[in-house]
Amino acid sequence: xxxxxxxxxxxxxxxxxxxGLVAFSLFRYVGxxxxxxxxxxxxxxxxxxxxxxxxxxxPAPIQFARFIYNASSGNFGLSYRTSEPVGRLILERVPATxxxxxxxxxxxxxxGVPMGVYTGLYPKHWTSRLFQAVSLIGISLPTFLIGILLxxxxxxxxxxxxxxxxxxxxxxxxxxxxxxxxxxLKALIxxxxxxxxxxxxxxxxxxxxxxxxxxxxxxIKFARARGLTNRAVNFGxxxxxxxxxxxxxxGLQLGALIAFAIVTETVFAWPGVGxxxxxxxxxxxxxVMAAYLLLIGLLFVLIxxxxxxxxxxxxxxxxxxxxxxxxxxx
Amino acid sequence: MNFSFRHSFALAAxxxxxxALAPVADAKTFKWANSGDVSSMDPYARxxxxxxxxxxxxxxxxxxxxxxxxxxPALATKWGQTDxxxxxxxxxxxxxFQDGSPLTADDIVFSLxxxxxxxxxxxxxxxxxxxxxKVGDLRVEVTTKYPDPLLAxxxxxxxxxxxxxxxxNNAVNSADMTKNEENFATRNAMGTxxxxxxxxxxxxxxxxxxxxxxxxxxxxxxxxxxxTPVANAATRVAALKSGDIDMMYEVPPADTESxxxxxxxxxxxxxxxxxxxxxxxxxxxxxLESNVKGKxxxxxxxxxxxxxxxxxxxxIKRTVMRGQSxxxxxxxxxxxxGYMKDLDKRPALLKPDEAKKLLADAGYPNGFEVGMxxxxxxxxxxxxxxxxxxxxxxxxxxxxNLRAQTRNLYFAKILRKNDLSQGETSFYMLGWSPAQxxxxxxxxEALIESPNKDTKKGQFNAGGxxxxxxxxxxxxxxxxxxxxxxxxxxxxATKLYVDDFAYIPLHQQAVVWAARKNIDLxxxxxxxxxxxxxxxx
Numbered sequence: 080x081x082x083x084x085x086x087x088x089x090x091x092x093x094x095x096x097x098x099g100l101v102a103f104s105l106f107r108y109v110g111x112x113x114x115x116x117x118x119x120x121x122x123x124x125x126x127x128x129x130x131x132x133x134x135x136x137x138p139a140p141i142q143f144a145r146f147i148y149n150a151s152s153g154n155f156g157l158s159y160r161t162s163e164p165v166g167r168l169i170l171e172r173v174p175a176t177x178x179x180x181x182x183x184x185x186x187x188x189x190x191g192v193p194m195g196v197y198t199g200l201y202p203k204h205w206t207s208r209l210f211q212a213v214s215l216i217g218i219s220l221p222t223f224l225i226g227i228l229l230x231x232x233x234x235x236x237x238x239x240x241x242x243x244x245x246x247x248x249x250x251x252x253x254x255x256x257x258x259x260x261x262x263x264l265k266a267l268i269x270x271x272x273x274x275x276x277x278x279x280x281x282x283x284x285x286x287x288x289x290x291x292x293x294x295x296x297x298x299i300k301f302a303r304a305r306g307l308t309n310r311a312v313n314f315g316x317x318x319x320x321x322x323x324x325x326x327x328x329x330g331l332q333l334g335a336l337i338a339f340a341i342v343t344e345t346v347f348a349w350p351g352v353g354x355x356x357x358x359x360x361x362x363x364x365x366x367v368m369a370a371y372l373l374l375i376g377l378l379f380v381l382i383x384x385x386x387x388x389x390x391x392x393x394x395x396x397x398x399x400x401x402x403x404x405x406x407x408x409x
Numbered sequence: 410m411n412f413s414f415r416h417s418f419a420l421a422a423x424x425x426x427x428x429a430l431a432p433v434a435d436a437k438t439f440k441w442a443n444s445g446d447v448s449s450m451d452p453y454a455r456x457x458x459x460x461x462x463x464x465x466x467x468x469x470x471x472x473x474x475x476x477x478x479x480x481x482p483a484l485a486t487k488w489g490q491t492d493x494x495x496x497x498x499x500x501x502x503x504x505x506f507q508d509g510s511p512l513t514a515d516d517i518v519f520s521l522x523x524x525x526x527x528x529x530x531x532x533x534x535x536x537x538x539x540x541x542x543k544v545g546d547l548r549v550e551v552t553t554k555y556p557d558p559l560l561a562x563x564x565x566x567x568x569x570x571x572x573x574x575x576x577x578n579n580a581v582n583s584a585d586m587t588k589n590e591e592n593f594a595t596r597n598a599m600g601t602x603x604x605x606x607x608x609x610x611x612x613x614x615x616x617x618x619x620x621x622x623x624x625x626x627x628x629x630x631x632x633x634x635x636x637t638p639v640a641n642a643a644t645r646v647a648a649l650k651s652g653d654i655d656m657m658y659e660v661p662p663a664d665t666e667s668x669x670x671x672x673x674x675x676x677x678x679x680x681x682x683x684x685x686x687x688x689x690x691x692x693x694x695x696x697l698e699s700n701v702k703g704k705x706x707x708x709x710x711x712x713x714x715x716x717x718x719x720x721x722x723x724x725i726k727r728t729v730m731r732g733q734s735x736x737x738x739x740x741x742x743x744x745x746x747g748y749m750k751d752l753d754k755r756p757a758l759l760k761p762d763e764a765k766k767l768l769a770d771a772g773y774p775n776g777f778e779v780g781m782x783x784x785x786x787x788x789x790x791x792x793x794x795x796x797x798x799x800x801x802x803x804x805x806x807x808x809x810n811l812r813a814q815t816r817n818l819y820f821a822k823i824l825r826k827n828d829l830s831q832g833e834t835s836f837y838m839l840g841w842s843p844a845q846x847x848x849x850x851x852x853x854e855a856l857i858e859s860p861n862k863d864t865k866k867g868q869f870n871a872g873g874x875x876x877x878x879x880x881x882x883x884x885x886x887x888x889x890x891x892x893x894x895x896x897x898x899x900x901x902a903t904k905l906y907v908d909d910f911a912y913i914p915l916h917q918q919a920v921v922w923a924a925r926k927n928i929d930l931x932x933x934x935x936x937x938x939x940x941x942x943x944x945x946x
């Protein structure tokens with residue numbers, strides 16, 4: 080078990096280094112940050128001096144090695160755009176992204192799963208067909224458009240909800256939260272729906288097809304034959320058996336929600352990490368882009384590691400195989 | 410801390426004490442948005458209009474510009490030259506910083522040196538400066554290496570900082586990009602200006618409140634200013650329509666019409682001082698991307714004329730720019746010192762066969778082929794303008810191969826290198842505003858004079874147009890203190906580049922702002938946005 084974790088961790092480091100190296104070899108294609116950093120009248124000589132000072136004239140592998148060396152001591156450098164330490168810049172925006180992703184995940188889970196159960200149980204009912212149709216919108220419309228439509232309806236026409244931003248936030252230590260103010264909660268609604276809609280659709284369709292599958296199995300028939308209530312059959316037996324794949328997908332999708340909140344954050348001017356990344360790309364802000372990509376790489380590595388470990392814990396067959404292999408090896 | 414909660418709590422307390430609630434009724438909060446955030450609170454962090462104009466609300470300069478871009482006294486009450494190489498600035502007595510400390514000549518000397526020091530991006534304002542020294546509690550003297558009649562103009566955007574504050578907070582220099590150190594002045598600000606920084610959340614919001622002890626009489630009536638960056642244009646428009654913001658700075662052309670139709674919104678439009686123009690490589694013996702070998706067609710004035718007079722800027726204005734441009738034939742805009750109205754007349758357009766004949770006279774009866782570089786995210790509709798130019802030139806047999814790309818790649822490609830050797834372009838688009846001095850000399854020096862490694866002139870003359878006579882005139886006007894003589898030199902030099910078809914000036918793009926009807930503000934032509942002119946009804 081320990082060997083397994085260690086091996087996975089080593090692999091993770093290799094993955095992160097690869098992500099970093101690929102990122103650095105791509106950076107020269109995003110352009111030269113110097114022209115955005117200096118004023119119009121700065122002479123070419125001064126521009127080149129700054130370029131040399133920042134190490135941008137060095138070959139990509141050297142820039143990468145320097146980045147890794149500094150990063151290993153927690154130093155990610157200063158942002159070219161804002162001259163602030165990159166570590167803090169990202170850390171400050173993490174709460175906004177995490178809270179948004181968390182709410183979007185909750186929304187997807189608590190609306191998507193019941194909708195899936197319902198459409199699975201009553202596939203022919205007209206409300207099921209309506210849900211199906213709505214879910215098609217969730218899958219086919221781009222996030223950008225959904226966000227703008229929601230803003231036009233709920234902010235511009237109805238004036239119920241704010242059109243952008245986080246509203247008032249409360250600071251707890253280094254964490255800023257939306258959950259403790261009325262305006263913060265209101266500000267969460269539209270972006271969460273926008274971000275969570277795709278996952279909602281995914282979960283709903285997954286649960287639906289799993290439910291359809293399970294409802295046909297013998298043990299459900301036996302359960303009914305035993306005279307169990309509908310409730311006990313549907314939720315106690317059927318839903319429970321659909322949940323294994325649902326949890327796997329939901330877990331993995333959480334990573335996707337955090338990593339791909341970029342579009343939603345841009346539409347709603349949500350001050351999260353995704354928006355920071357977009358701004359950094361426009362500016363060729365290499366230190367921030369590098370740190371962000373590593374962070375997201377790390378996130379996915381950790382999620383995959385957790386999922387692997389969960390499989391290990393959940394599925395007895397995997398454990399048996401692992402043990403068997405070891406025995407065979409001796 | 411939950412602000413609204415605290416606020417209502419305070420209200421309840423006041424109400425229960427039976428006091429009048431007058432201040433609340435008068436609260437004038439002004440909320441505005443722009444596509445990007447102010448990159449720093451440090452007034453020397455970047456030589457960029459938006460940062461300079463934002464921080465100037467907190468940090469007053471020595472001299473500032475009024476609504477019509479004329480210089481007027483700010484922290485300096487008097488300034489001028491005692492001899493051709495000596496400037497003096499008399500500091501306004503009795504001015505206090507926002508922390509209560511008095512402003513003295515020491516602060517001015519400190520600020521100017523900081524702006525010219527490491528980490529600062531303002532050093533190009535100090536090229537002529539030899540020494541800055543205090544000659545009394547309220548007088549600063551600056552000696553220059555050569556006569557520099559424009560020094561005060563150059564410094565109009567430099568906000569003055571407190572020496573004691575900077576020293577106390579370890580912000581004596583601007584942030585050093587090569588170190589991983591937070592600089593206090595990046596997030597905090599304390600000047601003598603009309604507004605004080607109350608809260609700064611980079612990328613999220615920046616809150617300013619009026620400075621009750623400002624030395625000048627406030628012309629605004631604001632009690633709080635909230636600035637938020639909203640990157641997405643559609644969201645920004647929606648926020649303005651819904652009233653979540655009161656004003657948006659820089660409206661995308663596509664949204665102007667829909668905003669004009671909104672009864673609650675005023676759209677303000679005016680020409681920007683920046684001129685967008687096309688340049689041609691007149692330096693290389695052979696163009697980089699062309700089917701003409703052994704010679705460079707752009708070296709021939711007839712070719713430049715044929716191209717210049719085949720580009721219909723009014724058509725570009727009508728179609729691509731949706732009416733939001735101001736066509737010009739000069740490299741400087743009205744409002745800039747040295748703009749020659751008499752010379753701002755575009756020569757008549759040529760019919761395609763007339764232009765073809767001109768090309769044939771130059772030895773290109775079948776036209777020629779040339780590559781063109783264009784940014785796609787720098788100026789309003791930049792790529793579309795280039796596409797229109799491609800179509801217009803196709804009619805006269807000049808086949809243009811357009812390459813449009815993002816600005817960070819674009820500028821790296823076309824601009825001159827460190828040693829002023831040419832960038833890689835044959836035909837390109839740039840925009841320029843003499844934003845430091847508001848004087849035409851900056852344009853001559855940077856764009857039109859021959860590139861010269863030793864004198865550092867012609868840094869941005871990417872095409873390498875060169876006219877020794879113009880060089881002499883431009884160098885003369887730099888140090889000329891007699892206005893009549895100087896104007897004559899400017900007129901002569903302007904005529905030279907116009908007659909040479911050195912560049913193809915296209916237009917000034919419009920600065921478009923939009924605000925809710927209850928907002929009153931001033932829109933200066935340099936696209937700066939001083940909050941001191943804003944009132945909320």
